[in-house]
Each structure stands twice: as C-alpha cells, then as structure tokens.
Amino acid sequence: xxxRVIFHVDVNSAFLSWSAVxxxxxxxxxDFREIPSVVGGNQATRHGIVLAKSIPSKEYGIKxxxxxxxxxxxxxxxxxxxxxxxxxxxxxxxxNEILREYTDKVQIFSxxxxxxxxxxxxxxxxxxxxxxxxxxxxxIKNELGFTVSIGxxxxxxxxxxxxxxxxxxxxxxxxxHNEIQSKMWPLPIRDLYMVGRAxxxxxxxxxxxxxxDLANMDIEFVKYKLKPxxxxxxxxxxxxxxxxxVKPEGSIPYIKGxxxxxxxxxxxxxxxxxxxxxxxxTEMVAxxxxxxxxxCSVVSIWIRTNxxxxxxxxxxxxxxxxxxxxxxKSACRLFDEAWQGEPIRALGIRVSDLCxxxxxxxxxxxxxxxxxxxxxxxxxxxxIEYGSHSIYRSCFLHSGFPPVTGGISEENxxxxxxxx
Amino acid sequence: xKVYMKPVKMLSYTQENGIQIPLRFQLKxxxxxxxxxKIDRITEKNQEKLAGNKMYIYKxxxxxxxxxxxxxxxxxxxxxKWYLYKM
Numbered sequence: 492x493x494x495r496v497i498f499h500v501d502v503n504s505a506f507l508s509w510s511a512v513x514x515x516x517x518x519x520x521x522d523f524r525e526i527p528s529v530v531g532g533n534q535a536t537r538h539g540i541v542l543a544k545s546i547p548s549k550e551y552g553i554k555x556x557x558x559x560x561x562x563x564x565x566x567x568x569x570x571x572x573x574x575x576x577x578x579x580x581x582x583x584x585x586x587n588e589i590l591r592e593y594t595d596k597v598q599i600f601s602x603x604x605x606x607x608x609x610x611x612x613x614x615x616x617x618x619x620x621x622x623x624x625x626x627x628x629x630x631i632k633n634e635l636g637f638t639v640s641i642g643x644x645x646x647x648x649x650x651x652x653x654x655x656x657x658x659x660x661x662x663x664x665x666x667x668h669n670e671i672q673s674k675m676w677p678l679p680i681r682d683l684y685m686v687g688r689a690x691x692x693x694x695x696x697x698x699x700x701x702x703x704d705l706a707n708m709d710i711e712f713v714k715y716k717l718k719p720x721x722x723x724x725x726x727x728x729x730x731x732x733x734x735x736x737v738k739p740e741g742s743i744p745y746i747k748g749x750x751x752x753x754x755x756x757x758x759x760x761x762x763x764x765x766x767x768x769x770x771x772x773t774e775m776v777a778x779x780x781x782x783x784x785x786x787c788s789v790v791s792i793w794i795r796t797n798x799x800x801x802x803x804x805x806x807x808x809x810x811x812x813x814x815x816x817x818x819x820k821s822a823c824r825l826f827d828e829a830w831q832g833e834p835i836r837a838l839g840i841r842v843s844d845l846c847x848x849x850x851x852x853x854x855x856x857x858x859x860x861x862x863x864x865x866x867x868x869x870x871x872x873x874x875i876e877y878g879s880h881s882i883y884r885s886c887f888l889h890s891g892f893p894p895v896t897g898g899i900s901e902e903n904x905x906x907x908x909x910x911x
Numbered sequence: 912x913k914v915y916m917k918p919v920k921m922l923s924y925t926q927e928n929g930i931q932i933p934l935r936f937q938l939k940x941x942x943x944x945x946x947x948x949k950i951d952r953i954t955e956k957n958q959e960k961l962a963g964n965k966m967y968i969y970k971x972x973x974x975x976x977x978x979x980x981x982x983x984x985x986x987x988x989x990x991x992k993w994y995l996y997k998m
Contacts, residue, residue, distance in 0.1 A: 512962040518916020518996070578962060585963025636961040 496620050497737065498607040499642040499651035500590060500627070502582075503660035505603035506530040506543035509582040510572045512636035527551060528570035531559045538754055542574055546660070585635055593627060598648075598737045606648050608737035624663045632661065642666065649684055649733035650675075656682065671731040676703030683728055690725070693717065705729040746783065751775045751897025752839025758797045759835040762827075767892045769822045770884070772840045775897035777815040778871050780842055784849075786811035787842035790821040794830060795837035803839075804829035810854040811846050815867055818842060912982070912997040919984075921993035930956075933969060933984055938995055948973050954981075964989060968996065 502508065507530050511523035527548040532538030539559040551566040563569050583602045590597050593616060596608035609620065616623045624641040631639050638661035642654030650666045653675055657664040666674050681691045683702050697716055699705045705713065706729035714722035727733065751772050759765050769792070780787060791805030804825045812818065822840050853859050873882050874895070883894030920937040935949045955970035965988040972981055982998035 509962055513964065516959070516961045516964060516966065518914050518994075520914065578964075581963040583963075585960060634960055635963060 494610075494645045495647070496609040496613050497644050497646070497648055497651040498609055498620075498624055498627075499600075499644075499648065499655045500586070500605045500607065500631075501640050501642070501652075501655045501659075502586070502603040503638045503640060504543055504545060505582075505637075506574060506579060507545050507572070508637040509579050510575060511545075512582075513575065513578045514572075515636070523570060523572055526570060527553075527566045527568065528572060529553060529559070529562060530574050531562075531571045532574065582635065582637065586631060586639075589631060589634065590627070593623070596737045596739050598739060604652075606651065606737045621663055621665065628661065628663055640664070644668075646731060647733040648735060648737065649728055650731050652684055653678075653682075666731070668731060671706075672703070675731065676701060676706060676729075678702050680705060683725065685725065685728065690717070702729045746785075746845065748789075748841050748843030748845065749776055749779050749783075749785075749787075750839060750841030751779075752793060752837060753896045754795075754837040755835065756891075759838075762830075764892070765826060765830070765835060765838065766823055767886065767890055768838050768896065769826060769840060770819050771887070771892055771894060771896040772838065773815055773819040773822060774879075774895045776840050776842055777813060777818050777867070778874065778895075780818075780845075781813050781848070781867065781871055784847060785845040786813045786848045786851075787818070788844035788846065789842065790818055790825065791841045791843070792822050792825045792829065793839035793841070794826075794835055795839075797834040797836050799836070801837075802829065807844070810852050810857060811844075811848075813848050813867070814863055816863070914997050915995050916985075917995045919993050919995050921984075923993070931967070931986055933971070933986075933993065936984070936993065936995070946975075948975055950984075 504524065507528065508524055510530055515522060524545050525547065526545065527550075528545045529541045529548055530543040531541050541553060541555050541557050541559060541562050544553050544555060548562075548566060548569065551569075553562045553565055553569070559571055563571075579602060583599075587597060587599060587605055590605055590607055594607050594609050594612045598606040600606055609623070613620060613623060616626065620643045624643055628639055628641050631637065640655045640659045640661070641663045642651045642657070643663065643665045644650030644654055645667045650668070650671070654664045654666040657666070657674065678701060680686055680694050680699055680702055683705070686694070693716070694705065699708065705726060708726070710723065710726045713726045716722065717725065753768065753772060755768060759768065788808050788811045789805055790808065791803055793801060793803040795801040806821055806825055808817075808821060818840075851859065870882055879893075879895040887894040917938060921933055922935050923931050923933045925931055932953070933950050935947055937945055937947045939945055950971050950973055952972040953969050954972060957968045959966050959968060967986040967988065969984045969986070970981070971984055972979065974980070980998060983996040985994040985996040986992070987994070
C-alpha cells in the first residue's frame with residue numbers, strides 16, 4: 492500500500508479558546524483559558540449547559556453538557572462566557588484558510604476539526620511530516636492566537652484522528668501503521684472512535700477493556716455479539732483499518748441523516764405552538780437537506796417532556812422529498828400520533844434514508860409542483876445571503892418563535908457527521 | 912503601557928492604496944471631559960488576525976498635556992471602529 496500522509500487538526504477547547512482570544516483582542520485583562528471558566532448558554536432561555544470548559548475548570552470536575560448551576564456549585568468563582576457563534580465560525584474559517592495553503596484536500600469535519608491529505612504536497616514544505624505539522628500548529632498559534640493538536644498517520648483519517656487525541660494542548664502526535672500496537676492498543680476501549688457509553692458497556696461485558704483486546708478478538712465473535720456491520724467496523728477501527736478519502740469542500744458528504752432540535756423558552760402545552768416549533772425546525776432541516784443535494788424518505792420527530800423523559804416517532808414517506816412543507820406535514824402527523832398531551836420542553840426533527848435529488852420520482856397520489864421546489868430554493872438563497880430573518884412565513888409574525896431554528900447560526904455551513 | 916481598548920472618535924484619511932492614516936482622535940477622560948489628540952507621528956503599522964478578526968495596529972506619538980506620549984491605536988477591519996488600545 493502506498494503511504495499516505497494524513498493530518499487531523501483539532502482545536503483545543505475550541506469554543507472557550509476562541510472566546511478567550513476574541514476577548515483578549517478586545518482588551519480583556521484575563522485569559523479565560525487560564526482561569527476556571529466555561530462557555531455556556533443562557534440560563535434564562537433554559538439553554539444553560541456547559542458547552543466548553545477551560546483546563547483549570549477540569550480540576551473542579553466540571554463536565555461538558557452539565558447544567559451551569561451544577562458547575563457553579565462545584566466551583567463558585569466560575570466565569571461563564573456566553574457563546575458567540577459568529578466569532579467561532581470566523582475562527583474556523585480563518586484556520587481552514589491557513590490549512591488550504593498547505594493542500595487543496597482539506598475536509599472540514601466539524602467547526603473545530605479538519606482533515607488534510609498532505610500526500611502530494613508534503614514535499615513542498617519539508618520532508619518530515621512532524622516538522623510540517625509543527626510549522627502549521629505554530630503558525631495557527633502565532634497568527635490566530637489559539638492552539639491546536641495535530642495527529643499524523645501514514646494510512647488513514649482514523650489513525651490521524653486517534654493520534655490528535657493522544658497529546659493536548661498544542662501538540663503534534665503520530666500513529667503510523669507500525670505504531671498501532673504500541674500507541675493505540677493500550678488505550679481504554681472508550682477512546683476508540685465511535686465507541687460511546689452504550690457500546691463501551693457492551694464491550695466491557697465481553698471482557699474487552701482496551702482497544703488491543705478488541706483488535707485481537709476473533710472478528711466473527713465480535714460480529715456475533717454486536718451487529719455484523721457495526722462489529723466489523725469497530726474491529727476494523729481497532730486494527731487501524733479505514734479507507735475513506737479526504738473529501739474536500741464541495742464534494743457531497745456521506746451522511747445518514749440530518750436533524751435539528753431545540754429547547755423551548757417555556758413548556759409548550761398547545762398543539763398550535765408545537766406546530767410552529769416544528770415548522771421552524773423543518774425550515775432549517777430542509778434547507779440543510781437541499782444544500783447537500785439530498786432527498787429524504789424517512790421523517791422522525793422527537794419530544795422531550797417537562798419531566799425530561801423523551802420519546803420519538805418516525806414515518807416512511809411514499810416518495811423521497813426535499814420540500815419544506817411536505818416534511819413539515821409529515822412531522823405534524825407524527826406529532827399528532829405521538830404526543831400524549833404532557834408539557835413539552837424540547838422538540839426535534841430528523842430526516843434520514845437519504846438519496847440524491849438528481850431526479851424526482853413522481854407519484855400518482857401526490858401533487859408535484861416545480862414551482863414549490865423553485866420557491867424553496869429561492870428562499871434558501873435569500874436566507875444564505877441575507878440571514879434567516881430576511882424572509883419568513885407570516886405565522887411567525889409576533890408569535891415569539893424564531894422563523895428558523897437549529898443549526899449553530901445563520902451562517903452555519905458545517906455538515907456535522909460522525910462518519911469519517 | 913496599560914491596555915485601555917476604548918472606542919474613540921477618529922479623523923482619518925484613506926490613501927490611494929486603501930490604507931487608513933489616523934490624524935486626530937477625541938476621547939473622554941475620567942471626568943467626562945472631551946480631549947482631542949493630534950497624532951504627531953506614526954512610528955509603526957502592523958496587522959493582526961487573532962481569532963480570525965483582522966485589526967490594524969498603529970504605534971503613534973503625540974504631545975498630550977505637554978508630555979510626549981507613546982500609544983497604540985487599533986482599527987477593526989470588520990466594523991471600521993477605532994480604539995485607543997494601549998497608552
């Protein structure tokens with residue numbers, strides 16, 4: 492196999508360090524990265540959870556995702572910084588601009604992570620990948636003011652991603668194919684990409700505690716215990732096997748589904764309010780669906796009650812669609828079937844079973860309107876150009892609900908995916 | 912020098928190449944008194960892009976209240992706002 496050179500660039504405590512650099516540039520006297528601090532949502536609108544934390548706040552046991560009230564109990568002097576998504580996107584864009592100077596094959600994996608395929612361009616900047624990665628890391632630190640960890644592999648994106656996790660912050664690490672046994676196998680199984688809480692539990696019950704344990708297990712046994720596709724993928728990952736190319740921007744990403752959800756300012760008790768939230772979420776989901784040139788065949792909704800229990804309901808469509816109103820109508824039908832009348836705290840919509848929107852399958856039982864498709868695209872264009880509030884449905888006027896909900900901001904153009 | 916990062920009213924001109932040259936600025940003192948400072952000399956001009964936000968930094972000299980002072984002004988490219996950064 493020809494050796495590739497893959498870099499994975501990961502921003503350290505992304506939201507927090509971006510907020511810290513922005514504040515320092517605007518005259519702040521303290522660096523949020525050096526004190527116990529977190530980036531957190533607004534408690535008044537019930538978005539008060541920890542989105543990112545500084546390294547000193549880790550000493551107090553503060554965890555990402557926990558309520559801010561709880562975090563403040565652990566550390567009374569905790570500084571809570573409000574999120575600034577516009578600033579985060581600007582930081583991410585600036586970082587990717589620098590990365591594109593080193594190769595044209597840059598895959599934006601999320602707002603704070605990118606993959607670089609340096610196979611064909613490494614020789615232009617040096618012979619040693621570690622040396623070039625160190626140059627990139629230092630340049631980002633000096634020019635943009637925040638630190639990144641870079642992982643390098645000679646095989647694939649998976650190893651590069653695992654390598655960037657090895658040492659933080661401001662570090663360059665490698666996992667070459669001949670280092671898998673020494674660097675990756677001793678790590679706990681939870682550190683393997685795609686292993687979450689539920690899978691970890693299952694694997695531990697099988698006696699697998701490290702990545703090496705899984706790698707050395709019989710693949711047939713793993714396939715039998717987990718589902719065949721899932722088992723094969725995890726076993727491959729534990730052995731450093733992964734083949735996907737670095738997909739530069741513009742290529743259609745492989746995604747399984749697109750979803751958005753929101754916690755509402757107050758508990759919803761009336762159906763018409765829930766419909767508005769669903770429409771608002773559908774606007775974002777459908778726009779994202781169209782932007783990646785897909786149609787969906789399955790619509791699902793998710794409801795979280797005021798007692799924090801949740802349930803979902805899904806439906807297969809007869810004909811794949813990317814029309815906002817069709818998805819919305821299905822979501823409303825699902826909501827009517829699923830809702831048991833309890834106050835609602837949060838709602839979510841997800842579309843899946845995606846197929847390309849190159850051609851449209853007409854149906855005898857549904858109206859097809861080219862005009863509606865054109866209208867959807869026109870509205871998308873206006874919103875991308877002038878913001879999500881530039882044009883909206885009259886039902887949102889004075890309703891107190893935003894006309895488009897979800898994503899990370901108006902200019903969000905990041906496709907979040909867990910698939911390499 | 913102390914960091915102030917205070918927005919200031921600025922009188923400046925634009926060169927043919929688009930570069931902004933500050934001439935004089937006005938700022939409020941602690942007693943709410945408005946003082947106008949004429950920029951006598953620009954000794955250095957730099958650019959920074961921290962957090963992806965472009966700012967131009969001008970190192971300047973002026974005589975303020977009879978004393979020769981060195982200070983830094985910042986121009987934020989995205990908002991075109993001028994700041995007294997350090998003095």
